[in-house]
Amino acid sequence: MKNSEQLSRLLITVGLLIVIALPFVARSVDTQDIVEVHARMAESGGWMPGTIQAQTGIPLYLRLTSDDVMHGFAIGQSDNPAVDVLPGKITEVTVAFDKPGTYTYYCTRWCGPNHWRMRGTIEVTGNEMPSSQAINPPLYIKLNLDIDTPHLASATPAVIPDAQRGAIFSALLPDSYLLPDYYLSHSPAQVYLDVQVDPALATLSNSDLWGLVAYIWQSNTTPEGLTEGQRLFAQNCAACHGETGNGDGVFSADINALAGKYPANFSDPASLLGAGPALLQGKILRGGMGTGMPSWGPIFTNQQTWDLVSYLYTFQFK
Ligand code: HEC
Ligand SMILES: [Cu+2]
Known part of the structure; x- marks a missing residue:
């Protein structure tokens, strides 16, 4: 940061x-x-x-x-x-x-x-100002993620996970799940598999556990960040990915004709819930070479990229 x-x-x-x-x-x-x-x-x-x-x-x-x-x-x-x-x-x-x-x-x-x-x-x-710092590599590089391997979720919820439902059980949740390092490096599906086998949460139902997954996401976002993410998405992404994240933006057919791939559909739980924040960050920063997904690394600030990542999960979480 x-x-x-x-x-x-x-x-x-x-x-x-x-x-x-x-x-x-x-x-x-x-x-x-x-x-x-x-x-x-x-x-x-x-x-x-x-x-x-x-x-x-x-x-x-x-x-x-x-x-x-x-x-x-x-x-x-x-x-x-x-x-x-x-x-x-x-x-x-x-x-x-x-x-x-x-x-x-x-x-x-x-x-x-x-x-x-x-x-x-x-x-x-010219001369670097003394205040300037060396560029910090992005998290997906530090974690050594291969962002090109398929990332289908190994578990998906039966109903839309609700952060408010998760909040009810949050007192049972060990603190380690709320740490940014944990949140950023785990896909929601991985988080679900972790909480599912956690003895502290053994009494909870599936939808309660998915609620906790949404709660962990919500705890790592702010309303301002989501508003900014929404603004950036409408301005830069919706033309391909669609206003509702369905992958059906006005340019989606053109992009498929040009690059042979449709824009990703964020309303598909198997796809989005299998991707952790660091992986989504990598996709956004680097872009999908040859697929029509632009590279946004030179465009957004670090914070703007994280705001977009947080916002993408609103297509899956309540
Ligand atoms: C010109 C069209 C276009 C625009 C604009 C665009 N995308 Fe994409 N995006 C794509 C395509 C096409 C893919 C599918 C690439 C693939 O399947 O490898 C994609 C894939 C992605 C993925 C990977 C999803 C996954 O599950 O692997 C993410 C994340 C993403 N886009 C986020 C964004 C964000 C955020 C913006 C706006 C800042 C954006 N995209 C703007 C076309 C676009
Ligand atoms: Cu122009």
Whole structure:
């Protein structure tokens, strides 16, 4: 989570510069310091230029315009608001970075089935600020998970697991089940198999035990996190996975035609309950190579990815 602290610093810098610095400094900038960026649909070439150079601590001035339809512009791993990029109009954005590295900028408007391919990079060189920390590898890498092996749940509930029902029996639940390390590294199906054989819980019925599984999930999420996850899902995922997670979004047929796979159906308990949070994190960060599932690693902050993971389980838990 150190990583996300550092990223939020970046976005504050970005945000402040957009709001405060632009009116003062814009006039004193040489035109050659301004980068013109043209947006086109991915099939017509995407962003031009596709790579932009910048230096740490030095503001980068961008003039954005579209050569075809409406697009949007945002820089990944920051919460700074996206801006619209309209045909025949110029949108000016000023950004600054406090850490060298490769940043991804991307389109935020659904301009077509290849919308998510509209990505470019900003290569930032210069001195690392002393506050910057080394990138912490994501949990799925630390746990050495093979995210490509099938993960069908070995147990599924007869009715939708209800966290409130689980809460009734939570006093019986040994504390170790509530630890984030346990929650993040176990699929709900594994949690169920663990609680099922736990002597402390021997008196409980199947639906009580599944309630505890949902309760463990709920204890590791916050209402704010779920709201943010819902917002991110509607904005970035629903076009393929569908509003209700059924895998039937408006682009699902296009994606299947392009990549030979339909978007995952999160309302299928056998599939979602067999996947733990760290595994879902891995799928989201890395994407499914060649399947049409985009890679979101360069786009979301650490916290945003976990918020999405928490939200995905709402398709299975009450
Ligand atoms: C362009 C279409 C598309 C978009 C947009 C998209 N996905 Fe996917 N997603 C897919 C496809 C196709 C698969 C199936 C890949 C496979 O079966 O290996 C998939 C699979 C997944 C999986 C793996 C499910 C599993 O059980 O293995 C997760 C998790 C996932 N998507 C989450 C997301 C999230 C979160 C977002 C939004 C941030 C998102 N997806 C956006 C197309 C998309
Ligand atoms: Cu676009």
